[in-house]
Amino acid sequence: MAPRVLVSDELSETAVQIFRDRGVEVDYMPKLGKDKEKLAELIGQYDGLAIRSATKVTEKLLEQATNLKVVGRAGIGVDNVDIPAASKKGVIVMNTPFGNSITTAEHAIAMMFSIARQIPEANASTHAGKWEKSKFMGVELFNKTLGVIGAGNIGGIVCDRAVGLKMKVVAYDPFLSEERAKQLGVTKVDLDDLLARADFITLHVPLTDKTRNILSRENLAKTKKGVRIINCARGGLIDEAALKDALDAGHVAAAALDVFEVEPATENVLFNHPNVVCTPHLGASTTEAQENVALQVAEQMSDYLLTGAVQNALNMPNVTAEEATVMGPWVKLALHLGAFIGQMTDEPIKAINILYDGAVADMNLAALNQSVIAGVLKAHNPDVNLVSAPVVAKERGIQISTTRQEKTGVFDAYIKVTMVTDKRERSVAGTCFSDGKPRFIQIKGINIDAEIGRHMLYTTNEDVPGIIGLLGMTMGKNNVNIANFTLGRSGVGQDAIAILYLDQAIDPKVVETLESTGMFQQVKPLEFEVA
Ligand SMILES: NC(=O)C1=CN([C@@H]2O[C@H](COP(=O)(O)OP(=O)(O)OC[C@H]3O[C@@H](n4cnc5c(N)ncnc54)[C@H](O)[C@@H]3O)[C@@H](O)[C@H]2O)C=CC1
Numbered sequence: 001m002a003p004r005v006l007v008s009d010e011l012s013e014t015a016v017q018i019f020r021d022r023g024v025e026v027d028y029m030p031k032l033g034k035d036k037e038k039l040a041e042l043i044g045q046y047d048g049l050a051i052r053s054a055t056k057v058t059e060k061l062l063e064q065a066t067n068l069k070v071v072g073r074a075g076i077g078v079d080n081v082d083i084p085a086a087s088k089k090g091v092i093v094m095n096t097p098f099g100n101s102i103t104t105a106e107h108a109i110a111m112m113f114s115i116a117r118q119i120p121e122a123n124a125s126t127h128a129g130k131w132e133k134s135k136f137m138g139v140e141l142f143n144k145t146l147g148v149i150g151a152g153n154i155g156g157i158v159c160d161r162a163v164g165l166k167m168k169v170v171a172y173d174p175f176l177s178e179e180r181a182k183q184l185g186v187t188k189v190d191l192d193d194l195l196a197r198a199d200f201i202t203l204h205v206p207l208t209d210k211t212r213n214i215l216s217r218e219n220l221a222k223t224k225k226g227v228r229i230i231n232c233a234r235g236g237l238i239d240e241a242a243l244k245d246a247l248d249a250g251h252v253a254a255a256a257l258d259v260f261e262v263e264p265a266t267e268n269v270l271f272n273h274p275n276v277v278c279t280p281h282l283g284a285s286t287t288e289a290q291e292n293v294a295l296q297v298a299e300q301m302s303d304y305l306l307t308g309a310v311q312n313a314l315n316m317p318n319v320t321a322e323e324a325t326v327m328g329p330w331v332k333l334a335l336h337l338g339a340f341i342g343q344m345t346d347e348p349i350k351a352i353n354i355l356y357d358g359a360v361a362d363m364n365l366a367a368l369n370q371s372v373i374a375g376v377l378k379a380h381n382p383d384v385n386l387v388s389a390p391v392v393a394k395e396r397g398i399q400i401s402t403t404r405q406e407k408t409g410v411f412d413a414y415i416k417v418t419m420v421t422d423k424r425e426r427s428v429a430g431t432c433f434s435d436g437k438p439r440f441i442q443i444k445g446i447n448i449d450a451e452i453g454r455h456m457l458y459t460t461n462e463d464v465p466g467i468i469g470l471l472g473m474t475m476g477k478n479n480v481n482i483a484n485f486t487l488g489r490s491g492v493g494q495d496a497i498a499i500l501y502l503d504q505a506i507d508p509k510v511v512e513t514l515e516s517t518g519m520f521q522q523v524k525p526l527e528f529e530v531a
Pocket residue numbers: 075076077078097100101104149150151152153154155172173174175176204205206207210211232233234258259281282283284285
C-alpha cells in the first residue's frame with residue numbers, strides 16, 4: 001500500500017506534485033496546522049506529516065499519530081516539533097537546512113536597511129500625502145559595526161552581505177572557528193564585547209534553552225546607546241517587554257522584528273511603537289525559498305518512506321539511497337543479531353559491544369548500531385524502532401560501544417554483538433553472503449552456518465550422540481517441518497549448539513517435551529522479523 005502523507009501547513013504545490021509523482025498518497029490541508037483538535041483526529045491515518053512553523057508537533061499530537069514515521073519540516077527551525085517525544089515514538093524528524101537561508105539572510109538585511117532609513121514609516125507618510133522630508137533622517141550602514149549573534153548558515157550569509165556593504169562585522173558564536181571567521185571577514189568576539197561594540201545587532205541562533213532570552217533586560221542594558229536590533233530568527237530570543245522599555249527610554253533606537261514570542265502575533269507590546277518595524281514571520285517567504293524547501297522536503301520524505309534513505313534528519317544518522325540498498329542486508333543482519341541477543345535474556349542489559357570486521361567496518365556504522373540496538377530492545381518492546389532505540393537504550397543506562405577492525409578471518413566481513421548483563425556475557429556473530437541473505441556464523445564462540453528464518457529453535461547441550469535424532473523426531477511427532485538444521489560444537493564431547501529453522505512457530509509443549517529429556521541445557525524458541 002502506498003504511504004500516506006498529510007501536508008498541514010502552506011507548502012508550495014511542488015511538494016504535492018512530487019509526492020504524487022513518487023507514488024506517495026498526499027492530502028493537502030494547509031489550514032489544518034492551526035486546528036489542533038482536527039489535526040489530532042486525522043493524524044492517525046498518516047505515515048508522514050509535512051509542516052512549516054504553524055503546525056505544532058507536540059507529545060500530545062504524537063500520541064494520536066499511531067502510524068506516523070516521519071515529520072518533514074519545510075524550513076529550518078524545528079522548535080515547533082517535540083523532537084525527544086518524536087524520537088521516543090520512533091518518528092524521524094527532518095528539515096531542509098539550506099533551502100531558505102539566503103532568503104532569510106536577505107530579509108534580515110532588508111530589515112536592517114528599513115530601520116536605518118525608516119522606510120516603512122516614510123512610505124506610509126508619503127502615501128498619506130504628507131511629504132515629511134525633514135522628519136525622516138536616517139543613518140548610513142557604511143563603517144558601522146554589525147554584531148551577528150549566531151554565525152551559522154544564515155548568520156554567515158548575513159556576515160558576507162554586510163562585509164559587502166562595508167560594515168565592520170563582529171560575530172558571537174561559540175562554535176565559530178577562527179578560520180571560518182577569517183574566511184567570512186569578521187571578528188569573533190564574546191557576547192559582552194559584541195553588545196558593547198555593535199551599532200546594529202542581528203540574531204541568527206536557533207531557539208533553545210541556551211539561547212532563550214539571549215537579549216535579556218540585563219544584556220539589552222549592556223548595548224551601546226542608539227543600537228538598532230534585528231530579529232529574523234525566533235521570538236523568545238529577546239525579552240519583548242525589556243525591549244519596549246529600552247525603546248521608550250531611547251536607549252535602543254529601533255528594532256526590526258520578523259518573529260515574536262507568541263505567533264501568530266495578533267497583539268504584542270511592541271506593536272504600534274514608532275521605532276519598531278514588523279513583518280509576520282516572512283523570513284522564508286520568497287518564491288525561490290518556498291520552491292526549494294517544498295521540493296526538498298517532499299523528496300526527503302518520499303525517499304524515506306519508499307526506500308529507507310535518510311537525509312537531514314535531526315534524530316537519525318543520514319543514510320543515502322545507495323547506502324540503503326547496499327546496506328539493506330547488513331541492516332537486517334544487525335537487527336537479527338540484536339534480536340537474538342535480546343531474546344536470550346530477561347535480565348537488565350548493562351552494555352552492548354558491537355564489533356565490525358572487514359568491509360562492513362567501512363559502512364555507515366551509526367545506522368547499523370541503531371539497528372542492533374533496536375533489535376535487542378524490540379525483543380521486550382515491539383514498538384522500538386531505529387529512531388527510538390538509542391533514546392530507550394540511554395534511558396535504561398545501556399552502554400553502547402563499537403569496534404571496527406580490518407578483515408581478520410575467512411569472511412569478507414562480519415558483525416559480532418556481545419551483550420553484558422550482571423550475570424553473563426552472550427555473543428553472536430553473523431555475515432551476509434553475496435545472495436544478500438544474512439546468517440549467523442558464531443554463537444557463544446562456536447562456529448556454525450545458520451540461515452535465519454522467522455521461527456527458529458536454539459538449543460544447547462553437551463556433545464553426545466542422539467541429539468539430531470531427538471530433535472528431528474520430536475519436531476516430526478509434533479508436525480513441525482524443519483527447513484534447515486545446523487549444528488556446532490566447541491570440541492568433541494564439549495559444548496554443542498543446534499539451530500533449527502522451522503516452518504512454523506512451535507508450541508510451548510514441544511519445548512517442555514525437549515526439556516524433560518534432560519539432554520539439553522537450554523531450549524529456546526526464537527522469532528525473527530523476516531520479510
Ligand atoms: N524568520 C524566518 O522565517 C526564519 C528563521 N530561521 C531561524 O534562524 C535560525 C538559524 O538558522 P541557520 O543559520 O540555518 O542555523 P544554523 O544551525 O546554521 O546556525 C545557527 C548558529 O547558531 C549558533 N549557536 C547555537 N547556540 C548558540 C548560542 N548559545 N550563542 C551563540 N550562537 C549559538 C550555532 O553555533 C550555529 O552556528 C533557525 O534556527 C531558525 O530559528 C530560519 C529560517 C527562516
